[in-house]
Amino acid sequence: MSDELIQVEIDGHVTWLTLNRPDRLNALSDDLLEQLGDVLDATVNTDARVVVIRGAGRAFCAGYDVAPDSAEVGYAAERTPVEDRDRLLGNIELFTRIWRHPQPVIAAVHGHCVAGGAQLASMCDVTIVADDANIMTSPALPLGGGYLSPLWVHRVGGQRAKLMSMDAGRRITGAKAAEWGWAAEAVPADELHDFVRRTAHSIARTPGPLLRLKKEAVNRAVELEGLLTYARTGAETDALLHLTPEVRHVQSRIKEVGLKAAIVEFNADFDAEFGSVRGAR
Template sequence: MDTKVLQFKHITLEVETPIAYVTMNRPNKRNALSQEHMEELTECFFTIGKSKEISVVILRGNGPAFCAGHDLKEMLNETPVFYQQLFDTCIKMMETIQSIPQPVIAQVHGIATAAGCQLVATCDLAIASEESTFATPGVKIGLFCSTPMVALSRAVGRKKAMEMLLTGDSLSAEDAVAAGLINKAVPANQLEEETKLLATKISQASSYTVGVGKQSFYQQIEMQQNLAYAYTKQVMSMNAAAVDASEGMCAFIEKRKPEWKGC
């Protein structure tokens, strides 16, 4: 799939094989998620998901913030049908991020609020600058962050999720690490380097194996333990019979670097 032909209004896509950089580009709106913006992100991630050349995706924001959530000006005085369509679009975007085989790393700076916090919680991994803050402040404006709650409550503990949702208070980057919302907080001048370092490390593994692992992670995470073991046994048996698994095991035994085939 040729990602170079994609043209967007609200995002940019740059590919430095094997890493793709998806940049939200509404800096004057703090990258607020309009309907069109979310549709573009969905299309972009869906297309990336079909690429054999891309192993990892870094999602970041241009301007002073990562993402300020939904575009509230777009939402004023609309109909229930409009809101249903808007949140359908948001859910499709979030599900697309988790359904593609490539791991998606959020590179967070500034604020990540409401649906922006949901976006961080949805990404497979997240690294943030130490100055970043995270919040689900919808309760303060009469609009409870119900859809962000889905991703947030699956990323952090129940008590912390409820505290964030009920108070709308911000979480520091340090506290976000402790809560499990992000993986690491680093000085702002190291954010890009640290995120790329993580992406590069992941890209050295078999893209086929990583894709199998990502899909099975989200499938098993909500299962009962016995069902999760039954499911992952089948996945691992299939994986063990794959070309890259055979190559990886042989390379380990022979003390050499594996040559991945992506299958």
């Protein structure tokens, strides 16, 4: 694998962008997000008509990097509420650049697609998933709230967005995500690459300026429903919750015992009474 956090592959009129932190399941670090923004900017004045975002290795994206050895664990605690809100808004603004990118952007989702990964995919124009993908809007621990779920409202409705947000660690398969309308299509995992490539090249038959105007027409309709406004609002809610004793406690446990052990602790009482909470539902 390349040392680049975003790999770029030119395939005729289709540009493939691969999130390249497979050892961390492509968790979103500051450096990865910065490179993604730079690469997106670089594709604007090219012959590309369609951009595809995918993940290297076993996952599309495991969300924001909250492992104990990442800078993200203490981020909220180390900043003022306004600084934390601005940091979160910066991520929203990056994903908004995907939404407003002049070329259609397809998310090709396989394996794990968690929290920030689902946030990223939700801002792409078309999301195509492996039917066995593991998709979660909220992390397996209560680390914040309201940051990710608003982007699901315009795809699956308020009720399902609340369910995915309020039930920490709730996950659905790619097949269920397509059934709900979060994904455009679900296909067998071993067919995902070929299906996405065929779809991307089929879209790319249409000249770039026409695709741009088609995308803008649909985007305008969705934006009139408030998509970008409530996406930004989620940053304020999350920044507020990062200050609560409950979230501070979870952050401290991650630092002390590690992410996996903290998840086991959080689920222990539930698992003892009802059986494991993990697994697609």
